[in-house]
Amino acid sequence: KQALKVFDGLGDKRRYAISLGTIGIVYWMEHEIDSAIFYSEKALGIFEMINNDDGISSALFSLGRDYFEKGDFQLAESYYLQSLKVSKKTNSQKRITETYEALAKMYNKTDQNNKAYAYHVKYTVLKDSLLNEENNRQIAEMKARYELEKKDKQLNVLSQKNQVQKKSISRYNYLLVSILLIASLIAVITILLVRQSRLKTRHQTTELRQKLLRSQMNPHFIFNTLFSIQTYMLENDARSASHFLSKFAKLMRHxxxxxxxxxxxxxxxIEFLNEYLFIQQLRFNESFKYKVVFNEGEEASQIMIPPMLSQAFVENAIDHGIRNIEREGFVKVRFSIKGENLIVTIKDNGVGFHHKKPGQHELKNHKSTGVENTRQRIQILANEHKSGHLFEIKDLSQEMPSKPGTIVTFAIPLIYA
Structure with missing residues (x-):
């Protein structure tokens, strides 16, 4: 009955029906015939539903035996004959033999001697036939076993000969394998050394390129800043000039x-950018405002970034964006974290890089050394850390002419100290 619950839960109707039939047989053996009939009928119903002829034949036979035990010979005969019909359809010789025997006993019990004799003869003939088949099968198995043992002996003889031959060449094989292993090890070590050397060379090349770019950037920035200080000193009083020089000295140390x-x-x-923008603000008589922001400020001391990475774009925003506008200028530098990248945005409300005045060039045709070097530094950094590359310059006046300006956006790998 526990099996019934399992097979019912699995939806296995065939095994569920087999379990019902088994329970019926148990009740038949304990002479609880009504219970035996109940379970055999349920099994028959399921076997018929799933069209399982072997199961139908078995359930019909069980019902015939149940009703024979109960004394209802008419129903017993009916179920036996139905079982016999299905068994012949499936050619189940064992079930046919059992049914012939059961019919012979039932007809003998009901004094139908002719039918009893006829089915007993059929039972005897089929039983002898099955016995002969079983004997033939056993003989065939014994013959096959003999042939197999004979072949095994032959294989053992051949195996012994092979062992002798293997021993004669084993030393040669060991030597050959040893040579191959040593050669393979040497090849692997060579490949690793060459690969390590290439990686080291590539890293050194990248580092040298970044150092070169930084060395190109510093003179470029210093030249423009000194020119700004010179202009300021010529146009302002000594006290202001002294204050300007003090700020510039601090920036130079930085x-x-x-x-x-x-x-x-x-x-x-961020500290460097604030110092730089402050000096530029003094240079242009505070004609613009600026702001440097980082939303996740508490992490600023833990995040690493190449020095002066955004300075060239800030310089362009001032010199080529807001320098010649009549309204108050504004420069905003924003740092933000997105996924595994640090996003840097430099935005100004200047003329935009598609705007052109006499004596000026469009920004797309005026790529300063500082901007180009910075772009290359961003690309090298992305390649070194195998991260995605983002570099975009957008003219805001193309979307809203009434609010011109430029926004530069780029991403670098997020590196922690």
Missing amino acids: ILENSKHEFVTLENE
Whole structure:
């Protein structure tokens, strides 16, 4: 009955019906005939539903035997004959033999001697035939076993001969395998050394390229800043000039210190940008405002960034964006984290790089050395860390002419200290 629950839960109707029939047989053996009939009928119904002829034949035979035990010989005969019909259809010789025997006993019990004799003869003939088949099968098995043992002996003889031959060439094989292993090991070591050498060379090349780019950037920035200080000193009083020089000296110390390092903290970079923008603001008589923001400020001291990475774009925003506009200018530098990247955005409300005035060139045709070097630094950094590359310059006046300006956006790998 536990099996019934399992097969019912699995939806296995065939095994469920077999279990019902088995329970019926148990009740028949315990002479609880009504229960035996109940389970055999349920099994028959399911076998008929799934068109399982072997199951139908078995259930019909069980019902015939149940009703014979109960004394209802008419129903017993009916179920036996139905079982016999289905068994002949499936050619189940064992079931046919059992049914012949059962019919012979039933007809003998009901004094139908002719039918009893006829089915007993059929039972005897078929039983002898099956017995002969079983004997023939056993003889065939014994013959096959004998042939198999004979072949095994032959194989053992051949195996012994092979062992003798293997021993004669084993030393040669061991030597050959050893040579191959040593050669393979040498090849692997060579490949690893060559690969390591190439990686080291590639890293050194990348580092040298970045150092070269930084060395190109510093003179470019210093030249423009000194020119700004010179202009300011010629146009302002001594006190203001002294204040300007003090701020510039602090900025120069910042630049010289940062130039020694491949990476500085984002906190350091933000401080540098504020100093640089402050000097530029003084240079242009505070004709523009600026702002440097980082939303995740508490992490600024932990994030590493190449020094002066955004300075060239800030310089372009001032010199080629807001320098010649009549309204108050504005420059905003924004750092933000997105996934595994640090996003840098430089936005101004200047003329936009598609705007052109006499004596000016469009930004797309005026790629300063600083901007181009920075773009290359971003590309090298992305290649070194195998990250996605984002670099975009967008003219805001193309979308809204009443609010011109330029926005530069690029991404670098997020590197923590």
